[in-house]
Amino acid sequence: MKQRFAMIVSLTPALSQRARGDEETLRVVYVKVLNENQELSMAFDKRHTSHFPGGLASLGFCRWILLMGMAFGFGASAFSAEAPSAPLDNPPPSLEQTPPAPVVPIEVDKAVGQKTPQDHSRFKQLQGPFTSPEQVTQACLSCHTKAAKQMMSTIHWTWKAWNPKTRQMVGKNQVYNTFCVSPISNEQFCTVCHVGYGSTDPEKFIPFEQRTEDHVDCLVCHDQTRTYRKIPFIGGNPAMEKIAVRPGCNEVYGTDKPYVMPQDLARIAQKVKAPTRYTCGICHFYGGGGDGVKHGDLDSSLNDPSHELDVHMDAKGLNFSCQKCHETSDHHISGEHYAIDAAPKTSAFMRGFQHNGNAATCQSCHGQTPHHADKRTSTPEAAALNMHTRNIACETCHIPEFARGGKPTKMNWNYATAGKLAPNGSPLVIEDEKGWNTYWGVKGSFQWGENVVPEYRWFNGTERWMHVGDKIQPDKNGVVGVNDISGSPTDGQSKIWPFKISRNNQPYDTQTGVLAVFHSFGFDQDSYTMTYDWQKAISAGMKAAKLPFSGHYGFVKTQMYWPIAHMVAPKTKALGCVQCHADGGRLQGIDGVYMPGRSRDHQPLIERIGLLVTALAFAGVLLHGLIRVILWLRRRS
């Protein structure tokens, strides 16, 4: 009886919404029920199948639930149109009072999750006060004894990953990028996004492998207060005293003020929970030096996204955390850029299965043939869409544009123009009419994009990264690809994927042809952001990277591929047929597929003969008819 009651309470408001056509809500609540109580949902399944085989004719089913509800004597309020949409966390009070009192009161503790019924605020170890962040980690490790070891074996700590396709070690310190280029020689700044604590001396970097377990930063991922902040130039430590913000760098310090205040670590430690979009985003949304700069499909608009922006992370809907897709085990997080499965073969790619590799894919949940007939989609249309999934990645149609959350992303960066100063001696800053920063003396000039249409390429998941020390190999357009992608219509491993291609014009050694590593960030006289001297900055950077530098440098165009996988739009906003099935459509440049509607796929001879014969036939019958009419008129007269 108690179980049944719980089930009805959970489901009925959602079902009454279903009568209004709000299917999404039903799914949300149903998923929650599944998670919370497998038994209940199974009981629900049995009933629903026995009473309504194959049907679930929504109105009929809803009426049935209504009747059941009445029979149990529940208040009508639960069935009204204003019924709360997510009643599990907070069931309507009227409902709680009406049924017979349960034998044991249900324990609901909103502050903690369903899976971890601990209230960290009551732990003695976390009462503080903490005078260093390492003390917090020690407290964490006193219970979570293996957490640091786990962390220290992940890419979040090592910044190293194995590229199984090219059999190479990759990672931030191994390869180049087209934004800040390399963390080498800039570690004390770049470790603002490392899950560890280093030296607070801006000049002294302690390599990760030399650090002890208590140097793992638990709080940056597990903070729930949105107040924990790692501070640049001090090796990834939080502020333990009042620290002045370097002018122009407020975004990286996470404050509008000219200083940051010391943090109350005990308060943060007492509230820890699983990571949220905010905690993942505090690094991943700000890659490349600012909000939305790097990825294009990841920016702070995903902290609280609308349904339009991302159907899964929709804060008022499914509200997925990152790890809902990037499933996690032992602090290892699946689905990294360095190991992409571009064309998963199995239908249900279950997360956590050993043989599945470590990619986060749409297919994990949606399978290979995800389109079904519904009131908007006919059966042949659904079938035709499923046919497309052979060649086309889900993201291609379902992420019609990236940078849709109101934050622009950096499309183009030109280091060659850096170094200009304003009349007052500070680095020159230019903003365009939208308020976007198009020039900054310490970095160069930029182009930004919002609602950007991706570029499409065949992609099999293989990226060949330029390793630090590699010589440039410009393509026929003089562009160096720092992570050239592979893929073809015939290899059976590729799909057509959407990409952000970020472009730069960055320094290289003109004598050796090696792409430069340079010292951008620091308070010393070698750092570019202090003295605007490429010679010094490259010398220092190359020295730190243990590479020779001839003393001659130039600038070369570079490009970098960023597969687009976030900001999944509602299905009504997915690409329509003609966006590709037309001349000049989005896939105009894609080879190896026959696309009706795209004239480059026509057989030119067939078209020429066909159109010619058609024209001749028209001309013939017109002429024949004309002569008939003229002669007929003459005969008549």
Added chain:
Amino acid sequence: MSTHRIYLFKRFERFWHWSQAALVITMLVTGFEIHGYLGGFDFKSAVLVHGYAAWALVTLWVFAIFWHFTTGEWRQYIPTFQKIFLVARHYAWGIFRGEAHPYHQTPQHKHNPLQRLAYLWLKLMINPLIWLSGAFLLIFSYDWIRTMPFGLTLADMAWTHTAAAYMMLLFFIAHVYLATTGHTPLTYIKAMITGWEDSYDGPQAGDSSPSKNA
């Protein structure tokens, strides 16, 4: 010159003809829309309508083939070269002078030799080509098959379909025009609607062809 009416086209035949005409026109329009040549439709609707019309035409054909074989009407399409030059001469010359058609229709032989050849070409060449290629493309679009048969690529199959579609278009243009070449421009069309055709027996002056033998 005497006239009498003959019943050329039975009720099913007329139904078959006109519904097939409507479906073929629909498929030509949606097909060339999908091909990228016509505006005014959206691509998705064009594809769906093209597919639905294809299924309707298949159904119609099942009945039509049954009808042809059970009634023996298929014999209408047995080719003959008898009087073929006379008929050709008529369309190239006599028709302009108002001469009567050299071929005299009967319910047993309602198609003139040129017509028979044209319909045979339609039924043995264009239709199988367009149907086979179309069927493979359709079930490919339904995700029922993943590759094309006979070692063909998707493009090969699509090109075959396109070539057959141009042939169908050519047939359509010629057919519609020739439908106006009866005794009056509407003679044949009326016959196709009512089934009855006014037969104008007897040669015109100046026509030396042997006639009245049908």
